[in-house]
Structure formats: structure tokens, C-alpha cells
Amino acid sequence: MKNPVSILSFGISCPGGTSAEALEDFSKWPVESVPEAGGCRLHEVARINLSAEPVNRWRMKPRLRRASPLSHHLIEAIAQTLEARPDIDPARVGVVGAFFFGCLEYSVRFYKGLSTDGRRFASPILFPETVVNTPLSHVVAELGIGGPVYSQVGDTSCWVSALRTACLWIESGDIDHVIVAGAEEFEPHLLAAFHSLRWFTADHPFRIAEGAGAVLIGKKTPDAIADITRIADGYTFRTRDQARIAGVECLGEFDIKAPVVDTATSWASQTAASLLSNRQLVSLSQGLRHDGFTASSVWNTILAAQQPHYPRLVVPHWGLSQNIAAVEISRAANI
Amino acid sequence: MPEDVPPRQTIALPRGCWCGSTSYNLAFPPAVSGGYFVGVNSHKDVVITGWGCVSPLGGDALTTWEALMRGESARGEITCIPVEGCRVTQGAEAHLPELSGVSKKEVSRLSRASRLAIPAARQAMAHAGILDDNGRSVFSRLELSISTTACGMERGEAFMRDICSGNTRHLASKISRYPAHQQIGDLQQHLGFSGPSMIVSNACASGANAIGHAADLLRAGFADIVLAGGYEALCELVFCGFDSLQALDPDLCKPFDLHRRGLMLGEGAAFLVMETSAHANHRGAKIKGRLAGYGHTTDTHHITQPDPTGAPLEGAIHRALQQAGLKPSEIGYLNAHGTATVFNDGAEAAAFARVFAEDLATVRISSTKAAIGHTLGAAGSLEAVFALECLRTGDIPPQINTTNPIPELAPCLSRPGDKLTKPAVLSVNLGFGGSNAALVFTAA
Numbered sequence: 001m002k003n004p005v006s007i008l009s010f011g012i013s014c015p016g017g018t019s020a021e022a023l024e025d026f027s028k029w030p031v032e033s034v035p036e037a038g039g040c041r042l043h044e045v046a047r048i049n050l051s052a053e054p055v056n057r058w059r060m061k062p063r064l065r066r067a068s069p070l071s072h073h074l075i076e077a078i079a080q081t082l083e084a085r086p087d088i089d090p091a092r093v094g095v096v097g098a099f100f101f102g103c104l105e106y107s108v109r110f111y112k113g114l115s116t117d118g119r120r121f122a123s124p125i126l127f128p129e130t131v132v133n134t135p136l137s138h139v140v141a142e143l144g145i146g147g148p149v150y151s152q153v154g155d156t157s158c159w160v161s162a163l164r165t166a167c168l169w170i171e172s173g174d175i176d177h178v179i180v181a182g183a184e185e186f187e188p189h190l191l192a193a194f195h196s197l198r199w200f201t202a203d204h205p206f207r208i209a210e211g212a213g214a215v216l217i218g219k220k221t222p223d224a225i226a227d228i229t230r231i232a233d234g235y236t237f238r239t240r241d242q243a244r245i246a247g248v249e250c251l252g253e254f255d256i257k258a259p260v261v262d263t264a265t266s267w268a269s270q271t272a273a274s275l276l277s278n279r280q281l282v283s284l285s286q287g288l289r290h291d292g293f294t295a296s297s298v299w300n301t302i303l304a305a306q307q308p309h310y311p312r313l314v315v316p317h318w319g320l321s322q323n324i325a326a327v328e329i330s331r332a333a334n335i
Numbered sequence: 336m337p338e339d340v341p342p343r344q345t346i347a348l349p350r351g352c353w354c355g356s357t358s359y360n361l362a363f364p365p366a367v368s369g370g371y372f373v374g375v376n377s378h379k380d381v382v383i384t385g386w387g388c389v390s391p392l393g394g395d396a397l398t399t400w401e402a403l404m405r406g407e408s409a410r411g412e413i414t415c416i417p418v419e420g421c422r423v424t425q426g427a428e429a430h431l432p433e434l435s436g437v438s439k440k441e442v443s444r445l446s447r448a449s450r451l452a453i454p455a456a457r458q459a460m461a462h463a464g465i466l467d468d469n470g471r472s473v474f475s476r477l478e479l480s481i482s483t484t485a486c487g488m489e490r491g492e493a494f495m496r497d498i499c500s501g502n503t504r505h506l507a508s509k510i511s512r513y514p515a516h517q518q519i520g521d522l523q524q525h526l527g528f529s530g531p532s533m534i535v536s537n538a539c540a541s542g543a544n545a546i547g548h549a550a551d552l553l554r555a556g557f558a559d560i561v562l563a564g565g566y567e568a569l570c571e572l573v574f575c576g577f578d579s580l581q582a583l584d585p586d587l588c589k590p591f592d593l594h595r596r597g598l599m600l601g602e603g604a605a606f607l608v609m610e611t612s613a614h615a616n617h618r619g620a621k622i623k624g625r626l627a628g629y630g631h632t633t634d635t636h637h638i639t640q641p642d643p644t645g646a647p648l649e650g651a652i653h654r655a656l657q658q659a660g661l662k663p664s665e666i667g668y669l670n671a672h673g674t675a676t677v678f679n680d681g682a683e684a685a686a687f688a689r690v691f692a693e694d695l696a697t698v699r700i701s702s703t704k705a706a707i708g709h710t711l712g713a714a715g716s717l718e719a720v721f722a723l724e725c726l727r728t729g730d731i732p733p734q735i736n737t738t739n740p741i742p743e744l745a746p747c748l749s750r751p752g753d754k755l756t757k758p759a760v761l762s763v764n765l766g767f768g769g770s771n772a773a774l775v776f777t778a779a
Contacts (some may be wrong), residue, residue: 111492
């Protein structure tokens with residue numbers, strides 16, 4: 001990024017609710033014990049009840065009646081960003097969505113269907129809902145968003161890549177405002193996948209959450225919630241040892257005096273703790289941290305943007321599969 | 336600095352006209368009413384210094400191009416994935432190239448997607464002269480702009496099958512290579528670089544989006560050189576999905592034919608090395624083509640069907656032409672999306688008729704999907720390679736399989752022996768979810 005951008009509004013759909021306060025205390029999030037797919041091992045998971053208010057307001061919308069839970073999480077978060085800024089015309093807003101797993105629930109249902117019923121009986125209704133960009137397509141159609149739309153995929157850190165795309169569009173003068181969203185939905189096969197990858201261990205508890213977050217950004221403006229002043233992305237790794245090096249390089253891009261938000265989960269917790277021993281580590285929420293992957297990336301950014309006591313905060317995005325990125329949030333101009 | 340990009344233009348826009356069939360105001364010509372001209376305000380020239388591909392017609396760009404020009408089709412029985420029980424069991428399957436210098440054990444770990452992507456990217460980098468003697472990138476950090484829709488899906492499917500059958504052995508090795516960022520990791524590991532990556536998944540327009548995004552990065556000064564492209568491997572979930580939609584033609588794929596019945600799925604990968612002209616000139620690289628313009632729009636008409644008026648596609652084309660500073664009459668060849676579904680080809684024909692108007696008969700149009708199949712997330716990148724080969728050789732790929740063309744396009748579907756007589760080539764793609772993208776290429 002060449003110039004800072006401002007966060008103008010945000011939206012949240014998480015198991016704890018739809019307010020920023022919900023992100024401050026994970027212990028208040030409802031959890032349920034869910035068995036791994038194909039097994040009996042139970043894991044605690046934080047899920048969103050789509051039939052409860054206010055997120056149930058989308059259930060009867062024609063395009064969303066049969067849409068995936070991911071679409072519902074996403075539209076709630078994005079709608080909030082627009083509702084908070086009625087002065088901004090949605091028809092002139094772009095959207096970049098970041099997804100780690102995409103429409104997992106419908107993909108699993110579709111694949112199970114063709115496996116059990118036969119390929120000829122695969123569901124033509126479910127298949128389009130398995131496509132990665134379908135949720136964002138529903139959202140822009142329903143909310144009347146008229147700017148460019150990209151769906152990006154990657155690990156947790158791909159939200160930073162999406163943010164970079166949004167900054168590029170703003171920098172190029174193509175568009176004034178872009179919503180950068182991250183969203184994930186839960187499906188029990190995730191538990192089996194992460195268990196097989198040894199992300200659940202006694203040393204580092206790991207609790208999966210679902211939901212979405214979105215921030216509306218634009219050119220730097222004095223009435224913003226906060227500014228994004230620096231992005232470091234593209235610190236890649238294949239092994240956990242390489243991840244340590246990538247983390248050092250990534251965080252080395254930022255002023256050593258800038259406090260760093262504690263965002264690490266699973267195996268990255270230990271890596272982060274050792275990497276950040278010489279820096280001021282700030283925890284912005286209470287209770288066992290839940291990982292909503294790209295959604296968490298946005299939630300952490302929103303939390304950092306709302307801290308009145310810190311003029312600057314570095315928010316690391318530990319993409320636990322391939323890439324580490326970080327974003328500097330500044331409130332200096334706004335205090 | 337080359338100055339062949341038009342100067343910045345400020346355009347007043349009517350409300351809500353940028354995307355969406357319901358809000359598109361046809362009273363305004365799209366070139367004027369369209370909202371966001373990506374990179375129009377930039378003065379950086381985006382050049383292409385290398386390209387490579389793996390397709391069902393061949394393991395490299397030249398072999399593929401020569402087969403395409405001979406009018407060959409790669410249609411055959413699908414053997415790499417289980418398709419028994421589907422209505423259609425034919426498609427265009429690629430032969431996986433050997434990966435020199437990679438152990439058998441490592442090859443066995445790679446997803447089919449990576450086995451397509453790595454050789455294609457290696458060709459592009461070699462063509463651009465950015466590989467050292469050991470086949471590693473000379474740039475330790477190299478930005479990636481990539482597209483895919485199914486990632487390493489066959490690994491995810493294997494994981495699912497094992498879970499369902501109670502086989503819990505080696506689950507990690509299956510699921511770990513499924514996500515898209517793992518193919519990025521494979522590319523970086525095997526070609527020796529790291530750096531930021533953007534993986535766009537805008538369905539079948541993704542490949543063009545990845546290339547357009549790379550151009551945006553270069554024009555805005557976010558990068559000096561980008562490896563851009565896409566990959567897609569055949570997989571059971573997607574094949575059965577299109578089969579369930581009855582979107583696969585049980586016979587030959589016949590784009591723009593009155594009797595078209597659907598698409599043929601394919602697989603492949605293609606990559607371009609894109610640079611600013613200043614960067615290419617500084618390192619003494621030969622410039623082999625230019626990406627002159629990029630436009631993209633979103634159509635909110637329907638999840639799986641394009642707006643039948645073709646207006647959103649028309650908007651994307653106009654935007655790409657505007658950025659290129661070219662008139663429609665300067666397009667000599669149009670590589671159409673041409674999936675051979677009833678809705679896609681009809682919408683495209685409507686858009687082409689309006690964009691080119693009286694010049695339509697002077698444009699040569701073909702859909703290469705009749706030859707290599709619809710490669711989804713790789714389609715835009717593979718077709719970009721064909722556009723560049725067209726500019727390099729002056730030859731135009733013939734439209735095969737189409738014997739009863741739809742009247743609107745009958746005069747302009749390309750025939751064997753057609754030559755490029757104008758300075759620019761246009762490549763367009765449409766995708767599920769309403770993605771539309773257009774790329775304009777010119778010669779070096």
C-alpha cells in the first residue's frame with residue numbers, strides 16, 4: 001500500500017452477537033460440543049443461531065432462502081457496514097471477500113449426496129451454492145452493491161490480501177469505498193481435518209468459531225474510526241520452523257515500539273509468544289480465543305481500531321497454513 | 336516511460352449503472368456510464384515478457400497452439416476422476432508433464448492442480464528469462480496473482496471418502512494439500528521464491544481477473560513484476576456438478592451453434608510474467624506483448640445465468656477498450672468465453688453485436704473451449720496465452736465443431752487460415768455469480 005486508508009464503519013456477525021462488545025469476551029460466546037465427522041471425539045465449537053434476531057432478517061429474502069450459512073453470516077456483516085454509513089451509496093461501493101473454507105456445508109452435502117445416491121442424482125440445486133463466489137454474489141444482489149467484486153481464497157491471512165486489493169482499487173482512483181470482508185461457516189469435517197493436522201493439542205487449545213466481519217474503507221479522512229497505515233504481506237512458509245522466520249521478517253516491517261495485538265491461536269500461540277517477547281503484547285479480549293479464520297482477521301482488526309488507549313497497534317494475521325501478514329492500525333490522527 | 340496509455344479521465348457517472356442488470360442504464364453508452372476504469376489514471380505500461388501453459392492439447396504453449404491451429408479437439412473419455420453414472424463421461428483431460436528434478440515421493444504429495452500449475456509457471460518464467468541455471472527464480476520475492484475455483488479438490492474428495500469409509504489413516508496428507516494456498520506454496524517451493532499472493536476465485540472469470548489484477552498492481556506501483564495465471568484440475572465434485580445442471584453436451588461442444596447443448600469440461604494451467612515496461616527494459620528483457628486494457632463488472636441477474644442482454648459484459652469490454660485507448664474497430668480477434676451453453680452464448684452474442692455494431696463482421700471470433708474444454712479458473716489465463724500467440728504469429732484459432740452458427744455471429748466466426756489484420760486481440764470471460772472480465776492485448 002502506498003497511502004493510508006481509513007476504516008469508516010464495520011460489521012460483525014459472530015456467535016457472541018453483532019456488536020463490537022461481543023468480541024471483547026469470548027467466555028460469553030455460546031459453545032456446543034460437536035463430534036468430529038466420522039468419529040466420536042467431541043470438540044467445543046462456537047456457532048451462530050441463524051434463526052435468532054437480528055441475523056434472521058435475511059432468511060426470507062428470495063436469493064437467500066436456500067443460500068449457505070456463509071452467505072447469511074456475510075450479508076449481516078456487510079449490511080451493518082452500509083447501515084452505519086447511509087451517506088455512502090452502495091451502488092458505488094466495491095467488495096472484496098476473503099474465505100478460507102468457502103461454502104463448506106453445502107460442498108459436503110453435495111459430495112455426500114453424489115457419493116451415496118449416485119452421481120446421476122447429484123443435486124443441481126446445491127451445486128451452485130458450493131461455488132466460492134456465490135455468497136458474495138448473493139450479497140451484492142441483495143444489498144444493491146454496484147462496485148467491483150472479488151472473492152479471494154487462502155488461509156487466515158488472505159483477508160490481508162483482500163485488504164491490499166481494496167487499497168489498490170482506492171489508490172488507483174477506481175472507486176472511493178470498498179468493503180473488505182472475511183467469513184467462514186462451520187462443518188464437522190473441519191474438526192476431523194484439524195485433528196489430523198494436529199492443531200488440537202493440550203498445549204494450545206483451539207476452538208473453532210463461525211461468522212463474518214467486514215470493514216468499509218476509503219481514502220484517509222479525519223472522521224474515521226481509525227486508519228490502516230501499513231500492510232506487510234507475503235511472508236510464506238511450509239514448516240513450523242519456517243513460520244518462525246516468516247513471523248520475524250513480517251513483524252520486522254513495523255516499528256519495534258508499536259504494541260502488537262495477541263491474535264495467535266493453535267500452534268502459532270507458542271511461536272508468537274517467543275517472537276514477541278521483546279515487544280509489548282496486547283490482549284484485547286478475555287477468555288479462550290476462538291478462531292474464525294478470515295472472520296477473526298476482521299474481528300481482530302475491528303477490536304484494534306476501537307482501542308482508545310493505543311495510538312498505534314500492529315495486528316498480526318497468522319495464516320497457519322502458508323502465510324503470515326500484519327496490519328498497522330493507527331488512531332493518532334483521530335484522538 | 337512509454338506514454339501509450341491514455342491520460343486520466345474523469346467521468347461523471349449516473350447512479351447505480353456500474354453493475355447489475357436491473358440497474359444498468361442503457362441510455363448511457365457503457366464506455367461513458369461505466370463507473371470504475373481500473374488503472375485508467377496510471378501511466379505505467381504493462382508488458383508481458385513470458386508465458387507458458389499446460390492444456391489438454393499439450394504440455395506447453397507451442398504444442399497447444401499448434402494443435403489448436405490444426406483444429407484439434409482434446410475430447411475423450413475422462414479417466415483421471417470417477418465419472419461413472421454421470422450423464423456425460425467425456426471431457427478434455429490433460430497429460431501431466433514430468434516434473435524434472437522432483438522426487439517421486441514429492442510428486443505423489445502434489446495435488447493434480449499443482450502438477451498442472453508448476454510446469455506452466457516454470458515455462459512462463461523460463462520464457463521471461465527469470466529462472467537461473469537451477470530452475471529457480473532470480474527474484475527471491477515475486478508477487479503472485481492467481482486464480483482457481485476448485486483448488487486441489489481431489490485431495491479434499493479423498494479426505495471425504497476416507498472419513499465416510501472410516502479410514503482415518505493418512506488423512507493429514509490428503510487434506511493438507513487441498514486448500515488453494517497450498518498450491519501457492521508448491522509453486523513457491525518448486526520455483527524458488529516467496530512474496531505476496533492473491534488468489535481470486537470469481538468462478539470462470541477468475542483467470543482474466545488474476546491477469547487484470549496483476550496489471551492493476553503494476554500500474555499502481557504496488558509491484559514491478561508479477562507472475563499471473565490460473566490453474567484448474569478436473570475433479571469429481573465439479574464434474575458431477577455441471578453434469579447435474581445438465582450443462583455438459585453429450586456430443587461435441589459447439590460454441591455459438593444453433594444446436595449447442597452445453598460445455599465440455601477441461602483442465603489446465605497458464606501463467607504470464609507481467610512487468611512494467613521500465614522493469615522489463617531495466618533488466619534487458621524482451622517484451623513479447625502488452626496488456627493494454629482490463630475491465631470487469633458484476634452481473635446480479637442470476638447465480639448461474641448471465642444477463643441475457645449481455646449488458647454487464649458489454650460494460651466490461653468497453654472499460655477494457657477505454658483503458659487500452661482503442662476503438663472496437665481495432666480488435667482483430669476476439670477469444671470469446673463461448674461455453675456453448677444456450678444462455679452464455681446468447682448473452683455474449685448480444686454484447687458483441689452492440690460493442691462492435693457495424694464492425695462486427697470484420698472481427699474474427701472463436702471459442703477455444705471446443706478444443707480444450709472449459710477450464711474454469713484457468714480459462715481466462717489459457718485464453719490470454721492464445722491471445723498472445725495470435726499476436727505473435729498472426730494466426731487466428733478456427734472455430735471448430737460449429738456447423739450451424741447463430742445468425743448474429745455467423746459472418747465472424749473464424750475459419751482455418753484466418754489471419755490477424757488489426758492491432759489488438761480481446762479475450763472475454765463470464766462466470767457463475769455474475770463475474771464478467773475483458774482483457775485487451777496488443778503486440779510488443
